[in-house]
Amino acid sequence: MERKDYERLRWRCIRRALLELDITLTRFLDDGFDKLTDEEQQVFVELADWEDHELWYLISGKTECEDPRFAPIVAAIRKS
Amino acid sequence: MSIPVLKFDAVIVGAGGAGLRSAIQLSEAGLKTAVLSKVFPTRSHTVAAQGGVAASLGNSEQDHWTWHMYDTVKGSDWLGDQDAIEFMCKKANEVVVELEHYGMPFDRTDDGKIYQRPFGGHMSNFGEKPVRRSCAAADRTGHAMLHAMYQRNVKANTQFFVEWMALDLIRDEEGHVLGVTAMEMETGQIVIFHARATIFATGGAGRIFYSSTNAFINTGDGLGMAARAGIPLEDMEFWQFHPTGVAGAGVLITEGVRGEGGILRNSSKERFMERYAPNAKDLASRDVVSRAMATEIKEGRGCGVNKDYVLLDITHLDPATIMKRLPGIHEIGLQFAGVDCLKEPLPVVPTCHYQMGGIPTHYSGRVVMPKDGDMSSVVPGFYAGGECACASVHGANRLGTNSLLDLLVFGKSAGDSAVEDLKAGKAHRDLPKDAADKSLARISAIDNRKGGANVHETRLAMQRTMQDHAGVFRFGDMLKQGVSKILEVEKAARQLEIKDKSMAWNTARTEALEMENLIEVAKATMISAEARKESRGAHVRDDAPDTAEFPNGRNDKEWLKHTLFSPVDNSISYKPVNMQPLTVEPVELKTRSY
Numbered sequence: 001m002e003r004k005d006y007e008r009l010r011w012r013c014i015r016r017a018l019l020e021l022d023i024t025l026t027r028f029l030d031d032g033f034d035k036l037t038d039e040e041q042q043v044f045v046e047l048a049d050w051e052d053h054e055l056w057y058l059i060s061g062k063t064e065c066e067d068p069r070f071a072p073i074v075a076a077i078r079k080s
Numbered sequence: 081m082s083i084p085v086l087k088f089d090a091v092i093v094g095a096g097g098a099g100l101r102s103a104i105q106l107s108e109a110g111l112k113t114a115v116l117s118k119v120f121p122t123r124s125h126t127v128a129a130q131g132g133v134a135a136s137l138g139n140s141e142q143d144h145w146t147w148h149m150y151d152t153v154k155g156s157d158w159l160g161d162q163d164a165i166e167f168m169c170k171k172a173n174e175v176v177v178e179l180e181h182y183g184m185p186f187d188r189t190d191d192g193k194i195y196q197r198p199f200g201g202h203m204s205n206f207g208e209k210p211v212r213r214s215c216a217a218a219d220r221t222g223h224a225m226l227h228a229m230y231q232r233n234v235k236a237n238t239q240f241f242v243e244w245m246a247l248d249l250i251r252d253e254e255g256h257v258l259g260v261t262a263m264e265m266e267t268g269q270i271v272i273f274h275a276r277a278t279i280f281a282t283g284g285a286g287r288i289f290y291s292s293t294n295a296f297i298n299t300g301d302g303l304g305m306a307a308r309a310g311i312p313l314e315d316m317e318f319w320q321f322h323p324t325g326v327a328g329a330g331v332l333i334t335e336g337v338r339g340e341g342g343i344l345r346n347s348s349k350e351r352f353m354e355r356y357a358p359n360a361k362d363l364a365s366r367d368v369v370s371r372a373m374a375t376e377i378k379e380g381r382g383c384g385v386n387k388d389y390v391l392l393d394i395t396h397l398d399p400a401t402i403m404k405r406l407p408g409i410h411e412i413g414l415q416f417a418g419v420d421c422l423k424e425p426l427p428v429v430p431t432c433h434y435q436m437g438g439i440p441t442h443y444s445g446r447v448v449m450p451k452d453g454d455m456s457s458v459v460p461g462f463y464a465g466g467e468c469a470c471a472s473v474h475g476a477n478r479l480g481t482n483s484l485l486d487l488l489v490f491g492k493s494a495g496d497s498a499v500e501d502l503k504a505g506k507a508h509r510d511l512p513k514d515a516a517d518k519s520l521a522r523i524s525a526i527d528n529r530k531g532g533a534n535v536h537e538t539r540l541a542m543q544r545t546m547q548d549h550a551g552v553f554r555f556g557d558m559l560k561q562g563v564s565k566i567l568e569v570e571k572a573a574r575q576l577e578i579k580d581k582s583m584a585w586n587t588a589r590t591e592a593l594e595m596e597n598l599i600e601v602a603k604a605t606m607i608s609a610e611a612r613k614e615s616r617g618a619h620v621r622d623d624a625p626d627t628a629e630f631p632n633g634r635n636d637k638e639w640l641k642h643t644l645f646s647p648v649d650n651s652i653s654y655k656p657v658n659m660q661p662l663t664v665e666p667v668e669l670k671t672r673s674y
Contacts, residue, residue: 001325003582004585007585007586008266011243015123015297016123016297017119017122017123017126017295017297018125018295019128019293019294019295019330020331021151022295022416034596051223053127053220060408060411061411072355078415
């Protein structure tokens, strides 16, 4: 991912509406994001665009992933 | 260097609840309105508000705005201005019904009215018994509110500048506010927003504390800009805390955990609440528990390397009960403390939640400051609403659900006042020649400095200092030391250095600029807290205890007054509390007890 695209994504992850996402997404960017394939990184970009409550419910396991592309990324976020 | 100038009737900084509500008033009045936001509007921290918005609609049972007013004055520990409180409580029904008309999906009763639920501190008949006054949209009230107001703004042609950071307030020699300088994050370009009205709705600054429930975005940008422009900050010693946030993260642990049998322990594993509240123990009120925790930490019985937290133990409870009655707590432990709470206790610490003080405003939303002997002289062209402003309705402590009401009422009020002032027909005043110089110099210094201070380390030093010296329970000696320490941190914050020099999406630069705002708030808080030698509301001092002469440590004779911290010379002055409501009899002083 190009620097500019990464830094835009980074800003959109480290300044969320919910503290829970600020912490989990920042942590993932610092440790985990680099290990994703290019394709997976694009899926993460899609996820980062979700509304805050929906995304936090997904990451915290309150709701299930309907799109199979998201499951491994969510699992990686939870592990980071 | 030539800086582009964009001309608007009004510029609003912040697109949370207060900013969006102000913008509706201006755009619907046909005024050319810009809203600047560091994030997309529906990503503002208002999204996190779940509890609801207070309004005495009386849909579920009898209610009246004068009862709401009484509760708010009492909640404020009599530091709230009673004219502003009357204004807010009286306007509550109107702003809630307007929101409904904007499409806000409030929960409803069977007969289609807005459903209302009880909330702490809201009572009927002047403190008699709890009343159902909170209007909510499931557990997403703030989120639904922002969506409804954003759509209304789109319809009204408000111009949004998303992912822009306002840098500095522009004032001319006579003190008129003429707009702001701002940076587009995507390009790093600096632009002047030249406006006839400037409205700040930048939210709180809870990130000054090490443990905070606030999202990372709450860096007090509006307060920092106001302070740099010489405008004092009011009542900054008053911050609301929750007793149990996850240490190091700030994520809240519901009080239900103690309700289900959770026990607080210190480094010796002692159940210390038995000493502080022999009967209620861990179920004592929020302030008693917070105070006990702070005392344990201060006296060296905290846990961890820095001995700066205590433990919340539920390992003795049946795991099935925990998973059934406290859903989410297990996940919070794993994600934010790295602890399986079924097997190990959770590290917890009193955690900052809400800022009661801010930029001083009249209830009309106009910013006021001392000038020529008048303690509340209007700053022409400048308005503020929501958590960044201090009207003052929350005084020394805020009631739940009054924060969303504050941003609706005072967001609207600031917008209305700006419309009224602009319709009087004043043209844009000339920009000073050096309008952008201070902002350019600040950015240039950050970009070019070598051997300066690291942003992350400076922020951490500030947060630790604030948490240790001006936390939920305050000690005279610690506050004194805290003032010296925060002034030291300020020196570092004036010498920040970043490694990344790029123009586009330079998050390091943005965080450095945020740090320059945070330190203004931290300094104002510490110095104001050290100066107030009584206990009142959320400002509780060990050396101002509960006595017969001063119940709860409150000393009305000497301290029934608002603090004004002057950022120009770090000095403190005071102004009287307005005890005279607009149309009703004052709520007379008495001891605050529930």
